[in-house]
Amino acid sequence: MDQQVGTGKIEQRVVLNLDRCISCRSCSAACFYGHRGMPNVTFGVIEEGTLPLICRQCEEPACVDGCPVNALRKEENGVTVRSRMLCIGCMSCVIACPFGVMSPSLTLRQVAKCDYCTDLISEGGIPRCVSACPSGALEFRRCDELSEGAPLLLSGRMVGKNQFKRR
Amino acid sequence: MSSENQTTRCLYCSLACPVSVKQRARGIVEPEYVNSTDAPGPGGLCYRGHYVAALMAHPKRVVESRSKTVFGTSGGAYELILSEAAGALQNAAKDNKLGVLLSGNLPIQEISAAVRFFQEALPALHLSIYIPPSDEAMFEGLAHSRAALTDRSAIGGAQSILAIGDVLGTHPMLARDLLGFKESSRRAQLISLDALKGRTMRFANSALSVNAGTETKAIMALALMAGADLENLCEDVPKIDDLLNACGLDRSVAEKSLEALKQDSNSVILLTMPQGRSRQNEILTGAAGELAVATGSKILPLYCYGGSAGAFALSRSLNLSDATAWFDAAVNGEFSTIFVVGVDPLGVLPADYASQVFEKVNKLIVASSMPSATTERADIVLPMAFWFEMDGEVIDYKGQSIPLNKLGEPCGAAQTLVGLLNTLAQKAGLDSVSKTNVEFGMPLAKMPLDEKYTLESFSTTGAQEDTFIVLSRTENLDLYDGWVSRQLDWVLTIEPGPVVMINPEDAVRLKLQDKNLVSLSSDGNSVKMRVRINDAVPSQTVAVSGTIPDTSDLFDWYWDNGIIEIRPGRAQLSVLARENK
Numbered sequence: 001m002d003q004q005v006g007t008g009k010i011e012q013r014v015v016l017n018l019d020r021c022i023s024c025r026s027c028s029a030a031c032f033y034g035h036r037g038m039p040n041v042t043f044g045v046i047e048e049g050t051l052p053l054i055c056r057q058c059e060e061p062a063c064v065d066g067c068p069v070n071a072l073r074k075e076e077n078g079v080t081v082r083s084r085m086l087c088i089g090c091m092s093c094v095i096a097c098p099f100g101v102m103s104p105s106l107t108l109r110q111v112a113k114c115d116y117c118t119d120l121i122s123e124g125g126i127p128r129c130v131s132a133c134p135s136g137a138l139e140f141r142r143c144d145e146l147s148e149g150a151p152l153l154l155s156g157r158m159v160g161k162n163q164f165k166r167r
Numbered sequence: 168m169s170s171e172n173q174t175t176r177c178l179y180c181s182l183a184c185p186v187s188v189k190q191r192a193r194g195i196v197e198p199e200y201v202n203s204t205d206a207p208g209p210g211g212l213c214y215r216g217h218y219v220a221a222l223m224a225h226p227k228r229v230v231e232s233r234s235k236t237v238f239g240t241s242g243g244a245y246e247l248i249l250s251e252a253a254g255a256l257q258n259a260a261k262d263n264k265l266g267v268l269l270s271g272n273l274p275i276q277e278i279s280a281a282v283r284f285f286q287e288a289l290p291a292l293h294l295s296i297y298i299p300p301s302d303e304a305m306f307e308g309l310a311h312s313r314a315a316l317t318d319r320s321a322i323g324g325a326q327s328i329l330a331i332g333d334v335l336g337t338h339p340m341l342a343r344d345l346l347g348f349k350e351s352s353r354r355a356q357l358i359s360l361d362a363l364k365g366r367t368m369r370f371a372n373s374a375l376s377v378n379a380g381t382e383t384k385a386i387m388a389l390a391l392m393a394g395a396d397l398e399n400l401c402e403d404v405p406k407i408d409d410l411l412n413a414c415g416l417d418r419s420v421a422e423k424s425l426e427a428l429k430q431d432s433n434s435v436i437l438l439t440m441p442q443g444r445s446r447q448n449e450i451l452t453g454a455a456g457e458l459a460v461a462t463g464s465k466i467l468p469l470y471c472y473g474g475s476a477g478a479f480a481l482s483r484s485l486n487l488s489d490a491t492a493w494f495d496a497a498v499n500g501e502f503s504t505i506f507v508v509g510v511d512p513l514g515v516l517p518a519d520y521a522s523q524v525f526e527k528v529n530k531l532i533v534a535s536s537m538p539s540a541t542t543e544r545a546d547i548v549l550p551m552a553f554w555f556e557m558d559g560e561v562i563d564y565k566g567q568s569i570p571l572n573k574l575g576e577p578c579g580a581a582q583t584l585v586g587l588l589n590t591l592a593q594k595a596g597l598d599s600v601s602k603t604n605v606e607f608g609m610p611l612a613k614m615p616l617d618e619k620y621t622l623e624s625f626s627t628t629g630a631q632e633d634t635f636i637v638l639s640r641t642e643n644l645d646l647y648d649g650w651v652s653r654q655l656d657w658v659l660t661i662e663p664g665p666v667v668m669i670n671p672e673d674a675v676r677l678k679l680q681d682k683n684l685v686s687l688s689s690d691g692n693s694v695k696m697r698v699r700i701n702d703a704v705p706s707q708t709v710a711v712s713g714t715i716p717d718t719s720d721l722f723d724w725y726w727d728n729g730i731i732e733i734r735p736g737r738a739q740l741s742v743l744a745r746e747n748k
Contacts, residue, residue, distance in 0.1 A: 020346055022366050024339035029214035033221050132211040135342030 010057045010078030012142050014116070014127055018051065020137035027052050030132030031114075040114035041129055042103040052138070053101040054129060055080070055114035063113070066096030072113065077122075082113035173574040175555050178272050178473030179215035182319065182340050183563070186212060186555075188220045188574050213339045219555050223575060228537050230579025233548040245580065252547045253594035255530045259504030260289045266502035266528075268493060270509030271298035271478030274559025274571055277584040278478060280600045281508070282485060284588050288597045293501065295493035296482040297510045301440040301448060302475040303489060305468055308452020309564070310483075311400070316564060317435060317465035322348050326431035327356040329424065329464070331386065331455060332439030333365030338469050341437075346370065356427045360385060375424060381414035382441060383451040388416060390454045393425050393461035400453045428462040439469045468564050474554070477562025494520075500527035507533045508584065509551060513540035534587055551587055552577035666699040668710040674700045687711060 025043070032039040042053045061080045064072040071086035072093060087110040094102045094111060103112055117127040125131075126140045174187040222228065232248040259265035267285050269278055278296060285294050309316070322328065322344040335342055349355050349370065359371035362379040377385040388410035390397060397404045411418055428434045436459050440448050459466050470476065482489070494512070497505065498520070505528050513521045525531055525544060533545040536553045556577045560568045577583070582590065588600045667687050674680065683698040687709065696711065704710055 020342070022335045022339060022342050022370070024213060024335070024342070024366075026211060026213045026217070026339060029217040030212070033217050132213075132217070134211045134213055134340045135346055 009059065010143060012121070012140050013057065014054050014130060015139050015141050016052065016054070017137045017139065020135045021051055022135050022137070023051060024134060025052075026132045026134055027054075027129035027138055030128040034117060034128040035112070039103070040112045042101055052129070053099070054138075055101050055116075056099055057114075057116065062096040062098055063093035063102065066092040068092055075118075077118075079116045079118055080113070081115045081118065082111070084110060087111060173572060175572045175574055176473065176561075176569050177212070177216045177219060178554055178561060178571075179218065180213075180338050180340070181468065181470045181473055181475070181563070182338055183473040183561070183569050184212065184216060184340050186216050186219050188223065211340070216340075219553075219574070222537070222553060223555070224578070225537065228578060228581075229535050229542065229548060229550040230581055231550060232580060233545075235546050248547060248549075249590060249594050252532050252549060253591045255504050255532060255547070256289055256506060256591065257595050259502070259530070262503060263290075264501065264503035265289070265293075266493065266497055266505045267294045268490065268505070268507045268510050268512065269294070269296045271296045271482070272472040272474040273478075273509060273554050273584060274557050275474070275477045275481060275562055276559040277557055279481060280585050281588055282481075282487070284592070284600045288592065288600075289595075293488065293493055293496050295488055295490050296478050297490045297493075297512075298475040298478050298482075299471040300490070301442055302470040302472060303479060304448035305438070305440050305452050305470055306476065306479045306564075308449040309456065309466075309468060311449075311453050312456025312459075312466075314436075314456035314459035315465045317467050318565070319344055319467060321433065321435050321465055321467065323351070325433045325435045326352065326354055327358065327427040327434040328437060329358045329360065329428060329434070330367050330371070330437045330439075331360050331382065331451075332441070332469075333361050333363060333367050334437045334439055334469060335366040335370065337439050337471075341469075356424075356431075358424045358427065373420065373424060375416060375420060377414040377416050380441075383447045383454065384410045385414040385416050386451055386454040386458060388414065389421055389425060390458035390461060392418075392421060393429070393458055395454075395457035395461035397454060397457055400457060401450060425462060428464055432463055434462060434464040436464045436466045437469060438466055470564070473563075473569065474561040476564040480562065480566075494524055497524045497528070498526075502528055504528065504530040504532065507531070507535075507541055507545075509534065509536070511535070511539035511541045513544060534584070536581065549587060550577075550579060550581035552581045552583045556581075557583045666711070667696045668699045668701050668704050670704045670706045670708065671700050671702050672706055673708075674698070 028039050028041040028043070031041045040055065043051065057079055059078075061072070061074060064074055064080060068090060069086050069088055071083045071088070072080055073083070074080045089110045091104060091111060093113070094104050101114070117125070117129075120127065121140075130138045130140045172187055172189050174185055176183040177186040232245055234248040234251055236251065256265060269281055271278065282294065282296075319341065322341070325348065328345070328348065330345075335345065345357065345367075349357055349372070356373065357367075357371045358373050358375060359368040360375040360377065360382065361368050362377050362382055364374075364376070368374050375385065375389075384405075387397060387401075387405070388407055391404070391407045391410070410416075411421070428436075436455060438452065438455050440451065456466060458464070494516070496502065505525065512524055516524065521540075530547070531541075531545045532547045532549065533542050534549040534551040535542050536551050542548045552573075554571070555574050558571060558573050560570045563569055585600050591597075592599050667685060669677075669679065679685070679698050679700070681698060681700050684695060685698055686693045686695050694711075
């Protein structure tokens, strides 16, 4: 079955500054209510708390390849979206996702998929999770800005065992 | 599709952040993010703020009246239910057996009008305004304190901040302020004193680690070390070394932290409270106040509900009794009819105690916005608007007004508190209620100290006053858990730690000795611990330290909303090793 993989390149990404995340889950709440009860922000439970896992909008999304019913599609703006009409909740995409950001729990018998709040960003806004973040840990940054700073921003300060020395 | 934006303030914590909703056609509601100087960054909302929009159009909310004796909910039945409620209120008031519990997290004009209505038109035997017990304890303590209070803007100008409790856990919207403060200067010092070692400690420059349940002693020790005089606050003030030993606070770390606070003339103490109402919490606040005076700091009180400060001051100015006394009166059978407005006592009280509160009541009338354990038990349920569907204002801890604008009309038959009381008054042939401006002009910090605290309040007295002790009965063994377990005398006689304590008779029966390794299971989880035999422990009981990370797996609790909730669990003990190593 042909998969609908577009060629669009994402221009902005949601990035997480681990040093600022306070695990408050406000991002999840904003996502939940913004998407009518279908939360797209999952959480990774690590030693020191919970950290939000948000879709990376891969350039070559494995979830799209894994979907047997073409319910996932990469748009021209680079965002991978899911069709509520087509999704059968088989969770193939959940298994295919190499980053584990798609929640295995079904809502309304469907898999939730982050769409970067397309309704807002198409009007020049920012995703709801970023707007809601009270600590500024989530940012919506341009990809060209990230080329240098991204590794440092994303992994330079991983939460370690010695929580007090680290900071 | 038309849309309309309305903005009010969120009352789900003391920060009272602006919250705006976009109400589209057909009642679809979305929270919006307000670009305001009051809102940090782009103007986020924490998880509680998002509830506002979610609750407005919640499919489960109470939108119609319900009665156990009247069949049906609309038309003539609705009128009958209102008449039944009005009649029950009047009859109980005639017999002087009416108890009324009002929520304190409503616009102050609504509360004030309701109090006047009950006191004048329908004299209630016992009227109380309910605010969270920890808020009550904080205001009691602050009222007796000489410390200067400040607001969140002071965080930006400080070099040293002492955070008491898990500030980021309970007030996440302070994150940008605190993280910005930390990043503003290399000299910026965020000091965290949190027995639960929560989120704030993760971000602190230095941590004052104390044993669970001993924050009061730690704050007293810090205050005494800073040169504060606690004689005005408490009789027989303990020695510093005794306090330090009891709370496990390292003296050198404490001295360093005090030095940092003293050196900064703009230092701030962020104060949150452990759950529950006890004399210990009042002393904690009072001692924090003296610590602030001694170090030249200011206190930023961070309480649970935005409306608590005004409701507390109003309650005290009218000499209304606190909620604990009201619950006790209910347990003693002093009420034949109870009218609960906007509160869920069955949801917040321990199950055993809660069942006693309504045991001797003939008629329970509940005005509520959402279904709850109390509405399930109620004889009559009346739909009421949320606070964000009412106009008015709340008063903060400095006596300043925070205006509230209703975000939309309440769903179904729900009415504002004044609207509801007017409907009932009409049915009962009473004078109607109207909102008026409230003037009580009683800044919290100017209230006199009635009497000194005594050291008794450190132990069992404090625990007995606190109605939030969690006890759970099991088939073989009782499990004492929770913060307040540390206030029990027989627990305090034993060194706190991840040990399971049992009675000698039980130890013999189970063939256990001191320091035997056992696995204690509850709620499907188990923790390995050493046995500590102590005859102070009642028979058929195991006791473990609650609310510390070592034992948290044993309890069915959650902390993602910043509130600790412990539910009773079954305890099972199995022996792993009998060696005392």
